[in-house]
Amino acid sequence: MKFSENWLRQHVPTTATREQLAATLTAIGLEVEEVVALGESLDGVVVARIVSAEKHPEADRLQVCQVDTGHGTVQIVCGAPNARAGLIAPLATVGASLPGGLAIKAAKLRGVESFGMLCSAKELGVDPDASGLLELPSDAPVGAPLAQYLALPDASIEIKLTPNRADCFSVRGIAYDVAAATSSAVSPLEISPVQAAIAASVQVELDAGADVPRYCGRVIEGLDATTPTPVWMAERLRRSGVRPVSLLVDVTQYVMLEIGQPMHAFDRDTLQGPVGVRHARAGETTQLLNGQTVSLDESFLAITDGSGDAQRVIALGGIMGGFDSRVTDATRNVFLEAAHFAPAAIIGRGRKLGLHTDAGHRFERGVDPELPRIAIEYATRLILDIAGGTPGPLSESALPEHLPHPQPVRLRRARLARVLGLTVADSEVERILGALGLTVEASDDGWRVTPPSRRFDIAIEEDLIEEIARIHGYDRIPTTLPAGSARLVAPSETRVDxxxxxxxxxxxxxxxxxxxxxxxxxxxxxxxxxxxxxxxxxxxxxxxxxxxxxxxxxxxxxxxxxxxxxxxxxxxxxxxxxxxxxxxxxxxxxxxxxxxxxxxxxxxxxxxxxxxxxxxxxxxxxxxxxxxxxxxxxxxxxxxxxxxxxxxxxxxxxxxxxxxxxxxxxxxxxxxxxxxxxxxxxxxxxxxxxxxxERAIPRAAALSKYPSVRRDRAFIVAESVAWSAIQATVQAAAGPSLRELVLFDRYQGKGVETGFKSLAMGLILQDESRTLTDRDVDAVVAEVTAAVEREHGARLRT
The missing domain is CATH 3.30.930.10 (Bira Bifunctional Protein; Domain 2)
Incomplete structure (x- = not known):
């Protein structure tokens, strides 16, 4: 999640410095990966307008520009390819010092005097783009300090979020954590309902059950989609890693980044209605905003338009809008939508299509089910203020029985102290939980805490203890070595480790x-x-x-x-x-x-x-x-x-x-x-x-004091007979007196017919209670010979 530091401070006033703010975010579990300072040291840089641009007499790539600074006209020699008469751009006046230590002085370039420097975004430290001058809107106030106009200095802060902190995929969500950690308060979000001026609306039908239990929408007619995105909005988007596209798209992106609710805008004139939300049918296809045509199955959520045989898929629920119903500069009437999609209905769907979208990323982890109505009201107000238009009524379709409702969680004072190893004052516990937006009711042994609808991750007592630990400070939890004795377990002798x-x-x-x-x-x-x-x-x-x-x-x-x-x-x-x-x-x-x-x-x-x-x-x-x-x-x-x-x-x-x-x-x-x-x-x-x-436990046994006897025998058997089969036969026939069986020769060749082989083996016999006689040995050898001949069709080789 990337956001503007100034944007965050608008939601949570704090006196913490940038370094302290970054350290605080990391300490409470929102690990800061990067902080990029923007627009430092811009004293002496003003908004200026190029009055004229003439070719330099001695250089093909340079132009001699007369530039209006708001306090007079100065001559600037500029080599930027987009320098032209009428362009409004930043001007570093003589005496200014730009980020990186570049001091601006009066100079002569190929014999022509220049009193300052027209600047690119990279030279000002606000963007990596160095392809030309930073072009400012035509209504930018000439002569105003650039830092004031662009709300600089600022910083782009990027944090790494764990999957359970979906509430922090918005500036306002992060603000609650910062407020709790810095003993401040989140500024109220005042979004007043917009009164309908026309009756136009679009009917919405919910047919996906618990997967989509809420869908809000509003029609706005007669707006001007070609209105440029205001500088303050475009800059906040840019500093949050989002490239401004057009006003309607930028408004939906802005609302998502600020409060956390993904939205979409349809061109109302491309819709017939009603709009439906259901599971896709196998084999259905649709063309997405990125131009990709995808084939769907029953696991996807489809946003549809029309009814009966004329029904068509116009968006992929929770992931991306459709190409045919997209807003363009020609759009005059728009249908805004904001819905609540259950995480289980979105998880993995984008990856099946090779897509990764900001909306899908948020819905997979969970979005506050109470946000859709607020988001519609907020986006409507922004569009009306910037692009005009006439709003219709806000319509809402909901399945209340499928909407998640926060449940109160009991937090025991004794349990909190035992888990953390320290006592946190009751007032501090209540301050932390209250600053995070939780409702706290005191009880005899602790508190009854109800999380807000945006905090999906708080369900059990340990979740509340974690919140208190990270905000109170992990560094304030005493380090105590565990006491007790460890039981040493000897490795098992019955197996090789x-x-x-x-x-x-x-x-x-x-x-x-x-x-x-x-x-x-x-x-x-x-x-x-x-x-x-x-x-x-x-x-x-x-x-x-x-x-x-x-x-x-x-x-x-x-x-x-x-x-x-x-x-x-x-x-x-x-x-x-x-x-x-x-x-x-x-x-x-x-x-x-x-x-x-x-x-x-x-x-x-x-x-x-x-x-x-x-x-x-x-x-x-x-x-x-x-x-x-x-x-x-x-x-x-x-x-x-x-x-x-x-x-x-x-x-x-x-x-x-x-x-x-x-x-x-x-x-x-x-x-x-x-x-x-x-x-x-x-x-x-x-x-x-x-x-x-597996291995048997070794057992000691006395060695026999009686001598062993060896007898060798060679058998001719078919080539297909395996030695393992003969070995098993010999061991069974010889009985307990067989101490060892050795295969010492395998022969094929002269004297042995084709398809047969000669196997020569040594039988080592021994008894533990007496010396074996020749009669005993001959009886064992005869039994072995008979068994091999009988079971394997072998014959004794002479």
């Missing part, structure tokens, strides 16, 4: 990535992982519209950005949550670990030849994580849509007879890599973190 997981991957040359938990829905569709995605009600942008169901899309996108910037070797990991819709309750949230790798296994060096990272390299990294938790992983063929067929696997954790699927590991599908504009292979994994890092 996240910090250890991070260190483990960092030690294996990975960098951690942190991505948004919300992503573009198109990403998930590209990965065929959009099922169950949770849409956001109010996304930051259209590209961040859903919660992620996988970590990999964001992680691989980060990898692709690095690869496109000449990083040929990228190794990234991420710990984060994924989300899935749950119709019965809140979305399901799962913590996962993911990694993605492209390029060589090792950084470039002379001691080893370059080799691209593959499935087994990544598997080794994953196995190292599992080893930290004492987990045994199994890998089985995967059918994930983003996976390369035959080069990826589903990952299972095996604990005794229990098997749990953790996630996926493998190479990304070439089709996906092409869509992501990646020209090298990428291997990745993504697993649920919780079951991966």
């Amino acid at each position: 996240a910090a250890t997981v991070r260190r483990q991957l960092a030690a294996r040359d990975y960098l951690e990535a942190v991505n948004y938990a919300f992503v573009d829905a198109a990403w998930l569709e590209l990965w065929q992982a959009g099922e169950g995605a949770v849409p956001l009600a109010n996304p930051l942008s259209a590209e961040l519209g859903v919660m992620r169901t996988l970590l990999l899309p964001g992680l691989v996108a980060a990898l692709a950005r690095n690869a496109s910037r000449q990083q040929s070797r990228v190794r990234l990991f991420e710990l984060g949550n994924v989300f899935r819709a749950n119709p019965a309750a809140s979305p399901l949230e799962t913590q996962r670990i993911a990694a993605a790798v492209c390029g060589d296994v090792q950084a470039e060096q002379w001691g080893a030849s370059a080799r691209p990272a593959g499935f087994h390299d990544l598997r080794g990294d994953l196995d190292s994580l599992a080893a930290a938790a004492g987990a045994r992983l199994e890998y089985r063929p995967s059918q994930q849509p983003w996976a390369h067929p035959g080069r990826s696997a589903d990952v299972y954790r095996v604990d005794g007879g229990t098997q749990r699927r953790l996630g996926w590991i493998g190479q990304l599908h070439p089709r996906l890599l092409k869509a992501l504009d990646l020209d090298q292979d990428v291997v990745a994994f993504e697993l649920d973190l919780a079951p991966l890092v």
